[in-house]
Amino acid sequence: MTEIATRFAPSPTGRLHLGHAWSALCAHDFATARGGHFLLRIEDIDPGRARPEHVSGIIEDLLWLGLDWEGEIVFQSERTALYAMALEDLKRRGLAYPCFCTRKDIAASASAPHGPDGPVYPGTCRSLDPETRMRRMAAEPHCWRLAMAPAIDEAGPLLWIDGDGAAHPASPAAHGDVVLARKDAPVSYHLAVTIDDAAQAISHVVRGRDLLEATHVHRLLQALLDLPTPVYIHHPLLGTASGERLAKRNGAPAIADLRAGGTDAAALVEAMRAGRFPDDYRML
Template identity: 65%
Template sequence: MNIHTRFAPSPTGRLHLGHAYSALQAHDFARGAGGRFTLRIEDIDGTRSRPEHVAAILADLDWLGLIRDEPPTFQSQRLGLYQDALDRLRAMGLLYPCFCTRADIAASLSAPHGPDGPLYPGTCRGLVDPDLTRPHSWRLDMAKAVARTGALTWHDAEAGTVDADPASHGDVILARKDAPASYHLAVTVDDAAQGISHVVRGADLFAATHVHRLLQALLDLPTPEYRHHALLAGPDGQRLAKRHGAPTLESLRLAGEDGRALSDRLRKGEVPIGFGQIEA
């Protein structure tokens, strides 16, 4: 098998130590097998993506010594692929427009919880003659989709064979009101189009793979091998995240830290004092 991995950050802020660890895992897996390592910029969130963050991502990876085998790809240049996928799913009768806001969903006392919080209660499912001139997203009718594919599995290097349970996510959004595709749809289409053989990413995305496996089956796409690695946590025990103000790689670089030496320490399982690992 020709090994091909990717690192796929969103240019919505500066990379932090957790990003470095994840990029290193994907890079070294490919390099150890004589394969290819690709950078994909997930920039379809037009309200938050910034060109200066793209430049910073490239600078950070160079500083860490992680060499790409080809120029970066940008999701914003691949919108036609996502539209084709949406058109196919719509033709199968699996999509419906949703006009609800997050506040509407949160206010619904009947909404059960899934891996990402409250599940969509199906308010807009089955609307007759919906007004598509109003802002709306497109949701997957999960019950119909699961009935169409039947039982599915996927393989993770740590967890082994996993029975896919996409229904636990409810009717997920595949095209947002403010973006032409959701994370679930875009990443599934891109991994197939780019020939990604092994998806190496953080354990926080393990649950999302259930949805991705379903979309692969619906769209007749190949299923890569998966490896969901442990996450880095800060001194507070919480996983490192942009929204939590995790220390950036840029700040380490400007402070005189040697990026390649940092990569070597991370390879040995050595993290800065006060940091640790968690599974999700």
């Protein structure tokens, strides 16, 4: 029988808010209810936004909520060599190529269709000849993209399993040639999370429904890199009474503010487990 392991993997770009607490609680309780392991990973690969003080805040908030984890905390910033090895493998197999386009270039392209995350890369740099690529790589900032069509051809039909045991076909094509390594960071979310979930032996990825579409890309990368596939459980998100999702950008209540305001942590967690949330927040 597979040993149960889940993880909470926040980015240290700000303080945790109530939506983060809900996601951590879902992953924590799923594992502990089954005698499994709850792990903590810090996804600190964004050099422009990740801050050490936010790492400390994450640890403080989780401990205040009573959501302890097993083992050492994994930091993505300490694992860049592993990501580079995977990227080099995909390059060698002709499944990754450099891209010199900016977001503005992509948004302005008349041929850019829309996918789950907005404008899909139209493939402008996909067919550059080797000499042009080498010349531009030496002089211009660039990211690395997955060559989606040949990657799908190589992987063949794929499935992923949800928490109810239902099988779903992986349909990554709608995302287009996703970024594997950014211009300003050594790896993208898609590649790093796929490698780390395998390395930490995560059996069940418990995360919000906002990441449901990303599962299709992750399933493809697992196949290409010969990595195991966890079960995926996408929990409801928290939102306001008007249906707006809680997020840092729209002023979601920080756990630190709740603590400073005298909120009882044990009572808060007990209420959340029962589906009750403060300030009329609710599951979406």
